[in-house]
Amino acid sequence: MFRKTVGTAEQRIDAVEKSTGNVKYLGDKLLKGMLHAKIATSKEAHARIKSVDTTEAWKVPGVRAIVTGETFPFPIGPILADRPPIAFDKVRYYGEPVAIVVADYPYQAKQAANKIIIEYEKLPVVNSLEQAFQSDAPVIHEQLGQYTKIIDNVYPVPGTNIASHIKIRKGDFGQAWASCKDTITATYSFNLSDHAAMETRSATVEINPDGRVIVHSTSQSPFTIKKIFNQFFNIEVGKVIVHIPMLGGAFGGKGAVQLEPLAYLASNAVGGKLVKLHYEREEDMMTAPCHIGFSATVKLGVNEKGELQAGQYTFLIEAGAYSDQAAGITRAAALDCTGPYHIPNVWCDSYCMYTNHPYATSFRGYGHPELTFAIERTMDQFAKQLNMDPIKFRLMNAIKPGHSTPTQSVLNENNIGDAAKCMTRAKELIEWDGNQSSVTKDGKVRAKGVSLFWKTSTTSTNAQAGAVLLFEPDGSVKLSCAAVELGQGTKTILAQIAAERLKMNIDNILVTMEVNTQYNPHQWRTVASSTTFLAGNAVLAAADDAIKQLKKIGAVALQCSENDLDVGNSRVYLKSDPNKGIDIKTIALGYKYPNGHTVGGQIIGTGVHVQKQLTEMDKETGFGDPGPWWSVGAQAVEIEWDEQNFTYEIVKAVTVMDGGTIINPMTATQQMRGGIFLGLSIASGESFEFNDKGVIQNPDFRTYQLMRFGDQPKEYIVEFVETPSVDGPFGARGIGEYGVIGAASALANSLSAATKTELNKLPLTPELIWQTREEDL
Numbered sequence: 001m002f003r004k005t006v007g008t009a010e011q012r013i014d015a016v017e018k019s020t021g022n023v024k025y026l027g028d029k030l031l032k033g034m035l036h037a038k039i040a041t042s043k044e045a046h047a048r049i050k051s052v053d054t055t056e057a058w059k060v061p062g063v064r065a066i067v068t069g070e071t072f073p074f075p076i077g078p079i080l081a082d083r084p085p086i087a088f089d090k091v092r093y094y095g096e097p098v099a100i101v102v103a104d105y106p107y108q109a110k111q112a113a114n115k116i117i118i119e120y121e122k123l124p125v126v127n128s129l130e131q132a133f134q135s136d137a138p139v140i141h142e143q144l145g146q147y148t149k150i151i152d153n154v155y156p157v158p159g160t161n162i163a164s165h166i167k168i169r170k171g172d173f174g175q176a177w178a179s180c181k182d183t184i185t186a187t188y189s190f191n192l193s194d195h196a197a198m199e200t201r202s203a204t205v206e207i208n209p210d211g212r213v214i215v216h217s218t219s220q221s222p223f224t225i226k227k228i229f230n231q232f233f234n235i236e237v238g239k240v241i242v243h244i245p246m247l248g249g250a251f252g253g254k255g256a257v258q259l260e261p262l263a264y265l266a267s268n269a270v271g272g273k274l275v276k277l278h279y280e281r282e283e284d285m286m287t288a289p290c291h292i293g294f295s296a297t298v299k300l301g302v303n304e305k306g307e308l309q310a311g312q313y314t315f316l317i318e319a320g321a322y323s324d325q326a327a328g329i330t331r332a333a334a335l336d337c338t339g340p341y342h343i344p345n346v347w348c349d350s351y352c353m354y355t356n357h358p359y360a361t362s363f364r365g366y367g368h369p370e371l372t373f374a375i376e377r378t379m380d381q382f383a384k385q386l387n388m389d390p391i392k393f394r395l396m397n398a399i400k401p402g403h404s405t406p407t408q409s410v411l412n413e414n415n416i417g418d419a420a421k422c423m424t425r426a427k428e429l430i431e432w433d434g435n436q437s438s439v440t441k442d443g444k445v446r447a448k449g450v451s452l453f454w455k456t457s458t459t460s461t462n463a464q465a466g467a468v469l470l471f472e473p474d475g476s477v478k479l480s481c482a483a484v485e486l487g488q489g490t491k492t493i494l495a496q497i498a499a500e501r502l503k504m505n506i507d508n509i510l511v512t513m514e515v516n517t518q519y520n521p522h523q524w525r526t527v528a529s530s531t532t533f534l535a536g537n538a539v540l541a542a543a544d545d546a547i548k549q550l551k552k553i554g555a556v557a558l559q560c561s562e563n564d565l566d567v568g569n570s571r572v573y574l575k576s577d578p579n580k581g582i583d584i585k586t587i588a589l590g591y592k593y594p595n596g597h598t599v600g601g602q603i604i605g606t607g608v609h610v611q612k613q614l615t616e617m618d619k620e621t622g623f624g625d626p627g628p629w630w631s632v633g634a635q636a637v638e639i640e641w642d643e644q645n646f647t648y649e650i651v652k653a654v655t656v657m658d659g660g661t662i663i664n665p666m667t668a669t670q671q672m673r674g675g676i677f678l679g680l681s682i683a684s685g686e687s688f689e690f691n692d693k694g695v696i697q698n699p700d701f702r703t704y705q706l707m708r709f710g711d712q713p714k715e716y717i718v719e720f721v722e723t724p725s726v727d728g729p730f731g732a733r734g735i736g737e738y739g740v741i742g743a744a745s746a747l748a749n750s751l752s753a754a755t756k757t758e759l760n761k762l763p764l765t766p767e768l769i770w771q772t773r774e775e776d777l
Contacts, residue, residue: 002569006500006730009666012492013511014246014485025248026202026218027278034204035064037266037277038109040099040116041287042091045127045356045694046140047120049090049098056115057101062108065269066116067100072265076232078224078257080156080163081148082141083322083359085261090123092140092321093358094695095286102266102275125356125694129189129295129316132161132353140321140354150231153616154327154352163323164352166334168313168406168622171345176310180301184382188374189295190762191687192318192357196706199248200284203259207272211236213264216243220255220484221525222517228257233264244515247486251678252362254486255527256289256324285699289361290688292326293318296374300343300382308397313337315350315371320359327352329360332458333367335407335617335626339375340419340454341394342403348622356694362527365737368455369679369744376451376745377760380752389434390749391427394452395420399632405456407617409625414726417658417733419632421721423452429654429717430636436753445641446651449749451742452634456627457530457734461614465534466521467542469498471603472510475570475585477502477546479511482523483535488736489667490531496663497536497729501543503568521608529734532663533628534609536729541607550584553600557582557591612727629725631733633657635676635742637713641754646766648751650680653713657738658721661731665720668735672718675739681707683744685763705763 017023040057054066069088075081087098099116103109124138131137137160141147145158154164177183204216213235215225222242229240247254259277267275279288299312315333319326334350363369383393398419399405401412409415430448437447468480479498483490491511499506512520523535551562554572558565558581566575573581590600617624638652655672662668685705689697698704724731744762752759757773 002503002505004500005496005506006663008664010492010496010506010664012489012667013495014491014513023246025199026216026245027199029204029216031274033274035102035104035270035273035275036106036109037100037102037263037275038106038113039097039283039287040101040113042087042094042096042098044091044120044122045094045125046123047091048123049087050119050121052099053117057112060108060112060115062104063101063112065102065266067265067269069098074232075147076228076261077150077322077324079151079325079327080154080323081150083324085265093356095358096321097262097287100262100266102270126161127356127690127692127694129293129318129353129355132355133316137161140356153331155619161354162351163319163354164327164330166331166350166622167620168334168337168346168348169620170406170408173310173312173345173347176345177301180309181304182386183299183301184378184385185297185299186378186381186760187297188377188760190293192293192320192360193291193682193686193688194285194704195251195253195291195363197249197251197253200279200281201254201259201288202276202278203263204274204276205260205263205267206274207267212239212241214241215260217260218247218254219244220250220486220527221257222482222515223522224525225257225260226517228261229264242517244484246513247484250486251364252366252527253289255525256361258289281701282699286358286696289324290358291363292329292360292370294370298374298378300378306386306388306393306396308341308343310345311338311343313348317350317352317367318355318357318360319352320355320357322359323352324359325361329362329367331617333371334622336368336454336456337371337406339372340399340452340632341397342399346406348406357690364678365455365741366458366528368453368741369682372451372453372741373745373748373762376742377748380749381758391423391432391450394423398423398452407622407624407626415629417632417723418721419452419454422632422634422656422658425719425721426450426634426636426654426656429656429719430638430652445643445754446638447641447750447754448636448638449746449753450634450636451746451749453742454630454632455738455741456630457528457533458627459528459530459611460524461616462610463524463530463534464608464610465523465538466608467535467538468521469542469546469605471546471584471588473585473588475583475588476508476510479509479539480520481535481538482515482517482520483531484515484526485513486526488671492667493532493663494535494539497539498543500730501540502547504570508570529736529738532732533728533734536732537609538607540729541609542605545607546603546605549603549605550587553587553591554582556599557587628727629733631657631659631735631738633738633742635746637746637750639750639754641751646770650713652715654717655739656719656721657735658723659735660725660728660733661722662720663730663732668720669718671735672739673716676743677707677712679740679743680747683747683762683764685765687763
């Protein structure tokens with residue numbers, strides 16, 4: 001019998017395969033005849049390339065090809081085409097690819113890559129955001145004004161290091177600021193950091209004699225790979241076939257297209273043979289795209305009642321050497337710049353900045369952990385200045401239906417969750433009594449911090465997903481779509497959605513885990529917390545299509561009208577008498593009459609969902625409807641601070657989120673747990689350290705300070721507020737990124753209260769806390 005699955009903690013369908021170690025990741029793939037590629041990288045952060053000497057490299061046994069930048073001297077990119085796959089003319093970061101060696105074995109390719117000699121003419125290194133923003137800073141991209149825009153809403157400023165400048169202008173900020181009773185101004189910053197996924201990046205490419213390009217990749221964006229190959233290599237889209245296995249983590253870092261063009265150039269150099277490019281950990285950290293750096297200045301003003309009236313925000317988003325997705329993050333940060341607060345008058349300038357550091361791409365939250373850190377630290381400091389309780393101050397100004405976003409999208413009960421309810425519940429769970437800090441019996445300080453957060457799903461205005469439900473002769477259903485399983489449990493959620501609509505047991509839904517673009521319908525990308533929304537709605541449409549077909553054939557078999565029928569429990573039956581019906585397996589391939597004649601055929605339900613009513617942002621004001629909904633939530637952290645050695649432990653953490661209808665409470669809870677662990681790791685220790693030459697000093701997990709097992713909160717509580725979204729599948733909104741967004745600000749607020757020091761820079765290491773406190777004395 002069918003049992004309800006939406007809202008049920010179903011076991012993940014990949015749990016057994018992963019827990020037993022049977023999953024085959026791309027790095028495990030070794031085929032007979034496969035060649036291997038390794039990258040020779042730049043040893044300068046900013047320099048002209050005078051010559052590339054490959055003489056000694058060719059002497060290494062097994063070397064089949066060496067590819068340099070002159071082979072393809074054209075820039076590519078997802079938003080602004082500013083990055084050559086292999087550097088030519090100049091290098092812009094230490095670790096940038098300058099040549100690819102293809103050999104029989106990985107060790108041969110690596111040995112040869114190390115023997116390539118590059119002669120440089122050194123150029124001044126732009127080593128920080130602040131330096132990059134100066135009017136007399138060395139220009140990293142002299143041809144900035146000539147680069148091709150891949151999308152319209154990117155606005156480079158030629159002659160500077162500004163890859164894009166996004167503006168938000170709402171209301172009359174100048175007049176509102178002048179009339180504010182109280183104001184505050186504060187600044188914030190942190191460095192680039194790593195995605196630190198368990199699986200490093202890999203790609204294989206083979207070019208068949210018929211022109212088909214077969215790609216296997218650890219990517220979140222299979223159809224973007226097809227698009228990039230078409231745009232820049234002039235290969236027909238239909239001839240690019242992309243396979244994506246299950247990924248060992250991604251956190252946004254595998255949404256970028258980087259290794260695939262390199263692997264293509266390598267394969268092309270050896271006559272189309274199968275070539276594998278696999279990054280070791282240090283390469284993954286120094287050469288592959290990383291997590292943005294950030295600097296912000298926030299100005300807020302209130303009236304006599306403490307109601308926010310004006311907000312000015314200046315964001316510097318560090319893109320590193322190339323803009324990649326940092327240009328999109330710059331836009332995303334601007335359109336949600338206020339955080340989940342009602343502010344009638346807004347002025348925001350968000351800049352995407354070049355530096356001579358590794359280039360940055362998407363990271364879980366897409367700019368929102370960064371902007372939330374700045375906003376929520378300012379809210380805490382402003383509450384202190386106003387002598388108000390920080391939670392009361394937030395609740396007074398929390399956004400709600402009837403308000404509008406910075407881009408002037410009007411909010412209603414369908415597209416905004418209940419921020420105040422989330423914060424009120426988080427207050428109860430963290431046991432907030434108005435005192436942010438207290439001293440324990442052993443002399444340590446206990447302190448609590450909170451954060452309110454929001455994010456819209458920033459997708460393409462025509463982002464879409466497709467799904468196919470193919471009915472097997474035994475009545476089971478094969479679900480096919482291009483959503484990538486990267487550890488988030490998406491495939492389980494989609495199976496639950498299909499089972500619920502078909503009123504079928506989830507065990508009868510068989511989901512194809514690997515993505516194959518030759519057979520799977522198009523999907524925009526698996527990013528932006530959009531997959532449950534996009535692919536989930538596509539699955540619903542496919543299920544409805546299948547139900548329609550089942551009723552049509554069932555009506556023939558049962559000799560009645562289609563309107564008389566319903567579908568459920570793997571049967572098609574009469575609504576008036578459910579005992580009278582026919583098993584789906586009997587008609588899955590059509591209905592066969594006793595005399596052998598057959599009507600209908602295999603049931604194949606298809607469905608597509610496309611984003612609706614989204615618009616581009618106006619260049620001068622930011623006006624527009626950039627997202628389908630805004631999910632909101634609150635987080636809280638309690639720490640224990642040891643003033644003797646400037647160390648701290650995270651005692652308790654709380655997340656309360658409004659994700660609409662929660663399809664699977666257990667996987668949703670684990671998403672939030674993983675999210676805050678990631679957010680706390682970034683906040684407490686993760687950061688690339690650069691020397692004065694722009695070289696990363698900690699490119700491995702021994703020196704890069706990740707939060708380890710045992711460092712997590714001793715107690716961690718997750719709860720959900722469910723305000724259904726009419727447009728979402730069964731009322732669901734996206735939740736994948738949200739656990740990470742408020743973690744850093746909640747931790748910083750708790751530590752600032754404990755240390756009585758305003759901590760506005762990440763990561764919150766004992767050394768930084770000590771240094772900041774010394775500067776304040």
